Amino acid sequence: MSIPFLDLAAQHAPLLGEINAAIQEVIAQSAFAGGPRVAAFEKDFAAYCRVNYCSGVGHGTDALWFALLALGIGPGDEVITVPSTFMATAEAISYTGARPVFVDIDETTYTLDPARLEAAITPKTKAILPVHLFGQMADMEGILAVANQHGLPVVEDACQAHGAEYQGRRAGSVGVLGCFSFYPGKNLGAFGEAGGVTTNDAELWAKVNTLRDHGQAKKYHHSMVGWNGRMDGIQGAVLQVKLKYLDSANEARRRLAEQYQRLLGAVTAVKAPVAAAAARHVYHLYSVRVPKRDAVLNALGKRGIGCGIHYPIPVHLQAAYRSLGLGRGAFPRAERCADEFLSLPMFPELRPDQVETVVQNLKECLAE
Numbered sequence: 001m002s003i004p005f006l007d008l009a010a011q012h013a014p015l016l017g018e019i020n021a022a023i024q025e026v027i028a029q030s031a032f033a034g035g036p037r038v039a040a041f042e043k044d045f046a047a048y049c050r051v052n053y054c055s056g057v058g059h060g061t062d063a064l065w066f067a068l069l070a071l072g073i074g075p076g077d078e079v080i081t082v083p084s085t086f087m088a089t090a091e092a093i094s095y096t097g098a099r100p101v102f103v104d105i106d107e108t109t110y111t112l113d114p115a116r117l118e119a120a121i122t123p124k125t126k127a128i129l130p131v132h133l134f135g136q137m138a139d140m141e142g143i144l145a146v147a148n149q150h151g152l153p154v155v156e157d158a159c160q161a162h163g164a165e166y167q168g169r170r171a172g173s174v175g176v177l178g179c180f181s182f183y184p185g186k187n188l189g190a191f192g193e194a195g196g197v198t199t200n201d202a203e204l205w206a207k208v209n210t211l212r213d214h215g216q217a218k219k220y221h222h223s224m225v226g227w228n229g230r231m232d233g234i235q236g237a238v239l240q241v242k243l244k245y246l247d248s249a250n251e252a253r254r255r256l257a258e259q260y261q262r263l264l265g266a267v268t269a270v271k272a273p274v275a276a277a278a279a280r281h282v283y284h285l286y287s288v289r290v291p292k293r294d295a296v297l298n299a300l301g302k303r304g305i306g307c308g309i310h311y312p313i314p315v316h317l318q319a320a321y322r323s324l325g326l327g328r329g330a331f332p333r334a335e336r337c338a339d340e341f342l343s344l345p346m347f348p349e350l351r352p353d354q355v356e357t358v359v360q361n362l363k364e365c366l367a368e
């Protein structure tokens with residue numbers, strides 16, 4: 001019996017009638033780039049995140065890039081983030097012309113360790129960009145304490161954390177700006193590429209809206225050099241439908257994670273994820289740590305268990321960032337985790353008997 005890593009068809013099957021109707025409406029209106037369905041989704045998603053504003057953009061990478069540009073970040077500046085993330089976090093920093101500066105992670109939550117933040121701040125630092133990895137928000141209290149002391153804005157990379165909470169506050173509402181990806185496999189996924197920026201600041205919202213539309217606030221009057229970063233009308237329509245089911249999907253993920261946790265409790269070779277007391281984890285990914293990870297991954301693959309690695313190479317060791325001169329040993333915790341992370345199947349439609357099968361196979365593979 002094979003178990004997929006992710007099953008989007010199962011997620012969409014019960015929603016297809018509703019989604020098709022929403023797509024037909026976009027086609028009838030010919031509102032393909034931006035338009036009323038994008039505006040309606042922006043309103044709903046802002047309310048969901050408990051912020052005043054949301055700006056729909058092309059994808060999560062746009063969201064991060066526009067958020068940093070809206071803060072005026074550019075060449076000569078530094079932005080602090082973590083090496084344990086998807087490449088896009090650092091790419092967005094680089095595309096503003098600024099330099100990514102990394103801080104190692106906390107080894108229980110896998111998010112930015114506030115205790116190491118102060119040492120990375122220089123006169124060139126212009127923002128802090130923590131990543132809510134795997135569906136768990138970073139230690140925002142600790143991060144904000146340091147940031148506020150230095151008068152630095154905090155931008156959340158919430159691309160893996162739709163609906164996650166920290167001290168009862170939603171992802172995307174704690175920093176000055178929140179950046180979301182609606183890539184199909186994310187907790188809230190479009191039928192293609194899409195992203196969003198959340199904020200309570202009307203001025204920053206207006207800047208992001210202008211940046212995503214070629215720097216024009218008024219048609220053909222370009223106040224700045226922007227980019228083509230609007231959200232597709234069809235994606236806005238699909239997302240507005242799917243948003244209604246996000247909470248129940250996240251609840252399903254949390255129940256499955258609880259089951260994994262219970263079954264893995266007795267398996268000493270496996271480090272299961274730990275949710276901090278302040279966090280409501282939404283398990284975008286269920287990543288455990290195992291010894292001899294590559295062999296275990298290979299063995300599970302042969303048995304038909306779909307697994308992944310998020311991410312095998314920390315950003316500071318990527319060839320693209322060789323010029324930063326950061327070798328192995330620079331961020332030992334991120335490096336150790338990258339060697340041991342193994343993402344097990346996790347999606348809302350995964351069944352409890354499948355979780356049992358995954359854990360049984362994992363135990364057997366570890367014993368081999």
Ligand SMILES: *Cc1c(COP(=O)(O)O)cnc(C)c1O
Nearest residue numbers: 059060061086088159160181183
């Ligand atoms: C997915 C992701 C992104 C990029 O989002 P795209 O929509 O693929 O551009 C950025 N950061 C993190 C942490 C992500 O997981």
